[in-house]
Amino acid sequence: MVFADFLRGRRRDLLSAQDLEALEAAVADVRNLPPRKTFISRDQNITMSTYLIDGVMCRYMDDRQGERQLVAVHVAGDFVDLHGYPLGHLDHDLATLTACRVALVPHVALDHLVATRPALTKLLWFSTLLDAAMHREWIFRLGRLDAIARVSHFFCETEAKLRAIGRSDGSHFILPMTQADLGEACGITSVHMNRMLRELKDRNLLAMHRHDVEIRDRKGLARLGEFDPAYLFLDDQN
Amino acid sequence: MVFADFLRGRRRDLLSAQDLEALEAAVADVRNLPPRKTFISRDQNITMSTYLIDGVMCRYMDDRQGERQLVAVHVAGDFVDLHGYPLGHLDHDLATLTACRVALVPHVALDHLVATRPALTKLLWFSTLLDAAMHREWIFRLGRLDAIARVSHFFCETEAKLRAIGRSDGSHFILPMTQADLGEACGITSVHMNRMLRELKDRNLLAMHRHDVEIRDRKGLARLGEFDPAYLFLDDQN
């Protein structure tokens, strides 16, 4: 069962048993990837899409000096580059953060699904638009929030996503990102990220040791980060 | 002919005559909207999607103090909130900048198209993912570029989009946005936007009077803004 976490916590009930079966049948290959490895580069032609079974991946773009800007962080259950199917190629790079297990689905198989399974098609489309909704929230975060609020917002989002797939109990989770990675996600330097993390700890909102994140005050963190999970389209989850 | 500019400059040839006809038949209503009016608010349930026939619209989110962050600017030919079809509701507001002419397409009609026209479905999906690609570029812009580069990048993007639909000749176009609007798009204050526009003029890159934009050095502007139009998925256009 490859797609166990697909849309988990998000309209999973709309995925009929037959559609799920068809989706499983579309998988051409399952692969294990090493950590910190770029799996797909921008502009390379792609004929398959990558579904993340387990692990953490990210998508990023480089500026002229080679500095990264993360545009998305992906966890188990994410159809990471399904958007490459209608687009034909990616406009960014895709890399692993941890060791990952991924399933590859050929675009020709997706063509078949689109031609025969409208309900599934709409759900696949939906899943790509979830990413777009998160993109918008990242724009908001970078455009309107200061550093401390950006970091708070990022952790709130990440916690909510992990909780939806059972990888967070609401106050504790593993996030395999360095402070430099976090800075690349939030548009600040790693030095400043370090100071912001300390401030969050001082304010008793959040503490991170290595890759262990402890949310000490979720309400307070959400207030500071102006976080409202509506854009994640989760089934309920307060 | 409502969809004359749809996908213009971008795989328009993949849209068959029959599919186009079916799309035209799906339009339930055509409306004229006044300028500077919020047309759809976040969280309101929507049953139709909005295609922009002519005019300029924007999508935005408010922070807690009510300050706006634009997340997209739309021009003729954009299926502005097609993503609301799979999502069910919007996570942001949609407003006009100028007076606009829009076509409304009921989601039930889209359901019918998805069930019967796979090629059209894929193109509609594609068009929503173009927006996602632009979102990513906006994330990059806000996360990695300083103010002057952000502004340059924004103008490069806008010029390229307008050129694709014949609203720019490469050096001159109309952009009905105030300096405050531009600031809300680029994540800077209107005061700072004013200074950046002056600097662009001083550097002989771009001059804007009222809503008249004159690109004086497109190459230079693109270099400064680290702009590469690949993410716009245009047919050619250097």
Next chain:
DNA sequence: CGCTTGGTTGAATTTTATCAACTACGGTGG
């Protein structure tokens, strides 16, 4: 043990926001 990576700290500098005036200009009403 020494090396590398990630994290921490302080000081100086740069960038951008904020605040407060003030100007230019296109309507509108008298």
Next chain:
DNA sequence: CCACCGTAGTTGATAAAATTCAACCAAGCG
């Protein structure tokens, strides 16, 4: 026709936020 008004744009001074640079510490690994 002109005075007035509101919006958009402009400018300078000051303050706040974040970067940069340079050093140093700590842990994990060969």
